[in-house]
Amino acid sequence: MSPYRTGYQARFRRGVLIVGALMLGVLVAVSVDVTTGPSGMSVARLWHILLHPETVSPAEAVIVWNVRLPYALMAILVGAALALSGCEMQTTLMNPLASPFTLGVSAAASFGAALAIVLGLGLPGLAQEYMVATNAFVFALASSCLLWLLASWRGLGVESLVLFGIALVFAFNALVALLQFVASQDTLQQLVFWTLGSLGRASWSKLAVLATLLLASLPFAMRRSWSLTALTLGEDRARSFGIDVGHLRLSSLVRVSLLAGVSVSFVGVIGFVGLVAPHIARLMIGEDHRFLLPVSALTGAFILSLASIASKVLISGVLIPVGIVTALVGIPFFVAIVFRVREGAA
Amino acid sequence: MSAHSPERRGSRLDVSKLSLRYGMVQVLHQVSLPSILPGTVVALLGPNAAGKSSLLRGIAGLSSTTGEVCLDGVPVGQAGFAERARKIAYVPQTLPAASRLCVFESVLSAAMAGAGPDGRELRVARAAEQVEATLHQLELMPLADRMLAQLSGGQRQRVGLAQALVRKPRVMLLDEPTSALDLYYQLRSLEQVVAETKRSGLISMIALHDINLALRYADTVVVLSNGCVRGVGCPRQVLSPALFAEVYGVSGRVVEFDGVPQAVITGVRAIRD
Numbered sequence: 001m002s003p004y005r006t007g008y009q010a011r012f013r014r015g016v017l018i019v020g021a022l023m024l025g026v027l028v029a030v031s032v033d034v035t036t037g038p039s040g041m042s043v044a045r046l047w048h049i050l051l052h053p054e055t056v057s058p059a060e061a062v063i064v065w066n067v068r069l070p071y072a073l074m075a076i077l078v079g080a081a082l083a084l085s086g087c088e089m090q091t092t093l094m095n096p097l098a099s100p101f102t103l104g105v106s107a108a109a110s111f112g113a114a115l116a117i118v119l120g121l122g123l124p125g126l127a128q129e130y131m132v133a134t135n136a137f138v139f140a141l142a143s144s145c146l147l148w149l150l151a152s153w154r155g156l157g158v159e160s161l162v163l164f165g166i167a168l169v170f171a172f173n174a175l176v177a178l179l180q181f182v183a184s185q186d187t188l189q190q191l192v193f194w195t196l197g198s199l200g201r202a203s204w205s206k207l208a209v210l211a212t213l214l215l216a217s218l219p220f221a222m223r224r225s226w227s228l229t230a231l232t233l234g235e236d237r238a239r240s241f242g243i244d245v246g247h248l249r250l251s252s253l254v255r256v257s258l259l260a261g262v263s264v265s266f267v268g269v270i271g272f273v274g275l276v277a278p279h280i281a282r283l284m285i286g287e288d289h290r291f292l293l294p295v296s297a298l299t300g301a302f303i304l305s306l307a308s309i310a311s312k313v314l315i316s317g318v319l320i321p322v323g324i325v326t327a328l329v330g331i332p333f334f335v336a337i338v339f340r341v342r343e344g345a346a
Numbered sequence: 347m348s349a350h351s352p353e354r355r356g357s358r359l360d361v362s363k364l365s366l367r368y369g370m371v372q373v374l375h376q377v378s379l380p381s382i383l384p385g386t387v388v389a390l391l392g393p394n395a396a397g398k399s400s401l402l403r404g405i406a407g408l409s410s411t412t413g414e415v416c417l418d419g420v421p422v423g424q425a426g427f428a429e430r431a432r433k434i435a436y437v438p439q440t441l442p443a444a445s446r447l448c449v450f451e452s453v454l455s456a457a458m459a460g461a462g463p464d465g466r467e468l469r470v471a472r473a474a475e476q477v478e479a480t481l482h483q484l485e486l487m488p489l490a491d492r493m494l495a496q497l498s499g500g501q502r503q504r505v506g507l508a509q510a511l512v513r514k515p516r517v518m519l520l521d522e523p524t525s526a527l528d529l530y531y532q533l534r535s536l537e538q539v540v541a542e543t544k545r546s547g548l549i550s551m552i553a554l555h556d557i558n559l560a561l562r563y564a565d566t567v568v569v570l571s572n573g574c575v576r577g578v579g580c581p582r583q584v585l586s587p588a589l590f591a592e593v594y595g596v597s598g599r600v601v602e603f604d605g606v607p608q609a610v611i612t613g614v615r616a617i618r619d
Contacts, residue, residue: 008451008454232445233442233443240437241459242432
């Protein structure tokens with residue numbers, strides 16, 4: 001075997017190794033996440049509660065099954081969903097700064113939620129408890145459609161899309177601020193709490209929805225992994241390989257708006273994971289999307305799981321909304337990425 | 347290895363009445379070419395904005411045109427975009443982006459892209475063999491594990507050629523494939539294209555600015571000006587002093603120097619409109 005094939009195979013093995021290591025990391029982080037909380041718990045005790053539920057006190061079982069476990073699992077599912085969305089957006093829109101957060105999908109979802117919370121506006125025939133999530137989802141979907149229309153509009157380069165996305169962020173934030181202004185004391189508190197982004201809203205039914213969606217969309221993304229890889233060589237070149245770039249963008253934006261929209265509607269705005277995790281994955285694995293997609297998702301899961309732990313331990317006894325933690329931790333990462341992009345362009 | 351054994355896969359290419367407009371600007375006016383036979387190297391010449399790139403993009407199906415492009419008498423539009431791109435490989439003038447892919451992966455993605463999902467793992471292994479053979483053929487093996495982002499423009503342009511060759515097309519459309527290359531690789535790359543064209547019975551259509559490269563390597567030249575064909579045929583006959591004057595606005599003629607035909611340009615005649 002020639003050294004060149006060996007080089008490629010070494011990269012392949014490295015990819016498998018990184019996927020394995022990240023899976024282990026996520027498992028460890030989730031265990032720590034579940035055992036962290038106001039009432040301490042050892043990992044051994046956790047396994048005992050999980051494996052022998054009949055032998056433990058009802059209080060302990062409730063803490064693990066109804067509070068800690070949904071919270072910890074929501075962190076990894078939302079992290080994976082946002083990171084996978086960010087990765088696909090960055091590739092298909094050919095922009096390193098694209099993510100559900102920076103391109104306004106999250107801001108649109110906030111506005112949808114605000115409409116439901118403050119004005120009680122929503123799709124007819126829905127119970128109040130589902131209205132917030134449904135509204136958030138519908139607006140996230142609509143903003144993605146708007147992005148796609150612009151991406152496929154001839155003459156408007158994908159570079160302009162980020163500018164448009166930033167405009168969307170400001171526009172929706174202004175609309176949310178307007179609703180906050182007219183909101184009553186009670187609904188205002190509810191709205192502010194919603195927009196902060198918290199894993200506390202996790203439930204088993206929400207976990208099931210998000211897990212199903214994630215498991216259903218990952219194979220579709222993986223099927224297009226070669227096309228996504230080829231797209232990193234340039235749009236013209238990808239088209240010359242027979243890739244229908246417009247269709248690729250559309251199908252990936254459908255996945256993105258489903259994943260990001262559902263995530264945001266369940267837990268509120270959690271920024272930066274969708275932007276930062278794919279970049280860390282790219283640094284580890286390169287642009288081969290067969291690995292980049294799963295590694296991005298796992299990295300996102302790992303980061304949000306760590307953020308979830310941090311949100312419990314940063315101020316003891318206080319559960320900080322995880323959206324605040326990711327934004328604070330995300331900013332230094334964001335600055336570092338901007339510098340890297342500038343160096344790459346020079 | 348498959349790429350080293352002669353593998354004839356040629357088809358006859360017919361282009362008739364191809365027209366293309368971008369908005370209000372008509373860039374190709376009913377361009378028809380005589381049948382191009384397998385194993386032919388066609389050089390596409392003409393001044394800036396003559397329609398060279400547009401003709402290549404039109405044949406590749408990347409720009410919507412009226413008129414007909416046929417392979418062996420069958421219109422290529424019928425089979426769908428992905429199938430057309432399997433038969434007709436277009437190499438854009440822009441270089442492959444400086445991405446975080448190694449050369450091997452980038453050529454592998456070209457071989458895999460646009461293919462169906464069936465039997466994927468088996469196909470990856472086979473495609474990897476073809477990638478290796480193509481990199482051998484183009485003397486790119488020493489760069490196989492380098493990132494595209496670490497390569498020079500010229501090296502990336504040669505990788506771009508590998509990305510087209512690995513797809514084993516019947517027609518290769520190359521838009522200024524030597525624009526970023528030094529003197530040695532201008533000649534070497536075109537020699538490799540000519541060799542592959544003859545060996546596999548392809549058709550290569552190459553848009554060029556350098557008339558000497560066309561004289562050296564092309565079997566046929568097509569001269570375009572303002573979206574119309576101004577001359578087709580044997581390079582030495584088509585490139586007459588009259589054509590230099592009318593199309594390029596220069597005084598020039600083709601002479602033989604040490605057995606190699608050379609264009610000698612003696613001056614600018616008039617400002618072109």
